[in-house]
């Protein structure tokens with residue numbers, strides 16, 4: 001991919017974000033743009049970094065392990081894990097990522113906490129709790145009724161800094177179908193005094209910003225369409 005192509009796409013995403021923020025009466029700087037670089041090579045992260053992007057999202061521990069040596073020292077870059085994390089990969093994840101957005105069980109939270117302790121007593125990790133708001137079988141995430149217990153468990157683990165909630169509505173061509181899920185996540189966050197809301201992707205970022213998103217996770221609209229990742 002040429003730098004010009006990525007630059008054009010970034011400009012378009014920034015225009016969409018600016019319009020959505022204006023419409024919602026929000027400030028652009030209150031919505032973080034996470035560039036979802038899964039499946040794209042380390043060079044795509046370097047290009048995006050050169051264009052000013054600093055937050056990157058990855059879904060697969062093994063894939064990012066291969067890319068990390070090339071990108072981990074880019075100044076100011078932060079890497080978010082946004083895929084499903086098996087607890088037996090928690091040690092590898094804490095070594096690679098600054099943020100894990102998909103904590104969905106007390107067990108996974110404890111494993112992350114223990115891995116951090118093994119690295120160094122002072123090490124901490126920003127986390128989001130992934131909430132499952134749809135009935136789809138395949139989706140991971142904590143059920144809303146289990147959220148209070150998960151929050152209590154996480155708040156008892158000093159190495160984890162709980163930042164907020166994350167969700168992924170069922171995919172639908174019509175972005176309006178995501179709105180009730182975003183509203184529900186916002187309500188849950190308010191109930192638990194959490195301020196960060198990771199919601200909104202390429203197709204529905206406007207609706208997410210209108211419903212209070214503080215972090216949109218954008219892949220396709222920045223890097224183009226993806227090939228499936230074969231694990």
Ligand SMILES: *Cc1c(COP(=O)(O)O)cnc(C)c1O
Nearest residue numbers: 036082201202217218219220221
């Ligand atoms: C892949 C992915 C994204 C990016 O999706 P796009 O539709 O390509 O913007 C966002 N969030 C999660 C959790 C993902 O897995």
